[in-house]
Amino acid sequence: MIEKINDLLKRVEEFKPQAAAEIEEFRVRLLGRKGQLNDILDEFKTVAPEMKRELGQKINTLKTRAIEKINALKTELENSENNTADSGAWIDMSRPGSNDPIGSRHPISLVKNEIVSIFARLGYTVAEGPEIEDDWHVFSALNFPPEHPARDMQDTFFIEKNPDILLRTHTSSIQVRTMEHQKPPIRVICPGRVFRNEAISYRAHCIFHQVEGLYVDENVSFADMKQSILYFAKEMFGEKSRIRMRPSYFPFTEPSAEVDVSCNLCGGKGCNVCKHTGWLEIMGCGMVDPNVLEASGIDPEKYSGFAFGMGVERIAMLKFGVKDLRLYFENDVRFLRQFDSVI
Template identity: 45%
Template sequence: MNTELKDIQDREERAIKKAKTVKELAEVELSLFGRKQGLLTTVLKSLKDKPEHERRTFGAQANTLKTRLTQQIEERRAIVGGLEEGSEPFDLSEPLLPIPATGSLHPVTQISEELEECFSAMGFRVLDGPELENDFYNFEALNHPADHPARDMQDTFYIKDAPALLMRTHTSPMQVRALRQYGAPLAAIVPGRCFRNEATDARHEHTFHQLEGFLVDADVSFAHLKGVLEAVAHQLFGEMVRMRLRPKYYPFVEPGVSGEVTCMLCEGKGCRVCKQTGFLEVFGAGLIHPNVLRAADINARRWSGFAFGFGLTRLAMLKYGITDVRLFHSGDSDFLKQF
């Protein structure tokens, strides 16, 4: 190769390799191929002054060099440019503007969906029923005869001009409705809205959500009730919690119990939330009273069952540390936005 060209090749190849930025590379490129003073441009321009015999080989060599250098510049540019792109200062934390609006799901919805999934996987159907009930399903069929003192335990909203109608005080009426409709065996849960006519304050609300569950099958026993309640307690509060049962009177179950779990806040040591007892009352439960099965047209000799219920609103309060129950139905955007 012509020494002049060889010099250019060596020098410029070095310059290309040395170029650290796209800008430096552009300078090299300009110095080589610039229309007026580009080194190679000038060399190629000088071709016509060369003698005929040199012109051919020199021309071919110069063009090869041009292609070679152009290619190297492009390769180098890809590398340098890539490095440069990634190294520019860039604020990852900048928000998208205008900030996109976000929505929310009510905390009771979230807890209810979680539980529906858990119970569905265990084989329970998820059912729903009327919130405006009649006295028969809400009380009578659940073994609360008229003038029974147990009715006092549930302050009730009655409907004007319809003494037999009321707002359901619990989700339990669905035990009877569902058993009448589907018969035994049946496993179902009923999440839903309930009503009690009591003055509202931070801990009392006339409207709240419960989840009812029941299983009617041949030979359902107290041991089964315990097993299912424990499984649910673990799902809700983690594998660490322990459950204990205490007697509690509900006319529609016998034996009737209240299920308590070790307080997840103090881990059973005793705190303000569990009133220093180390336990939180979570479930009401029991074996379904034969009178209830009978009201549901189920043969109480052949079938037995258990039922349990707990407050979804209360669970949400425990889970999120909500101290004022009135917020759930307030529609307060500061409350809703957080979920």
């Protein structure tokens, strides 16, 4: 892998284009979605933990140098073209500049990035996984019994009617993959897009986004989980936010709880949004079931852990006061322009 990185870095240094089209072709081939750098990043996920620091630095150096070289070549080529243009052309420098509209990030991206940033301050790193998954990582390894209703076609999109290949219904599958390939301590946050066979309405969609978290180590307790979630709520919704936990059930955690946060719109006094209860549900959580740890090769007698998961759309609705989930997917410019000033 080091040889690949060094070879690409050498190509970057020796690259001498003759036209702008060559620069763009080189950029796409190296930095595009299906470019050589992405291939290296995919391979990077499988390297040994002790090698990640060194390889990560080399990959960052390659990416930084490639971007610098491409930008420098573009500037050089533009200056060259300007110098060969008609030198007699007159430009009125007193004219006002063009008022080009400034774009912004999608509200889902804004909230997802903020969630990841909050948990990063608690030491969580980002883990990713495939959207097309198998039954083991989505259900079986998470303690879903064969008769569980979530396995039914009513909730899950299966690929070509193959009961073993499906679109993931939650990002918990990333947690399973992490536990399979990494020894404790494990502290990861798993953002991603998920799919469920549901009717589209103002409060539900067949595509949505989740951020799930997992912490596995020795002597991890329910109190650790509660403090982590309380910290998140205060960072996301304000210092005055409070949380409460209600007993619940999930196949992969025991004990399990639903988490409510005090309504930030009415300050907990009660309004239409919180149905006059003063509370809004934001996530599910619980202590990782020993069966789940054992299925992933982790000794449940030595290690314990907690997991939590939240819908990004739900958090964004509470944070921005959006009342219709469908707005996130319609790309209505009038809606998206409301977030131009949001950083």
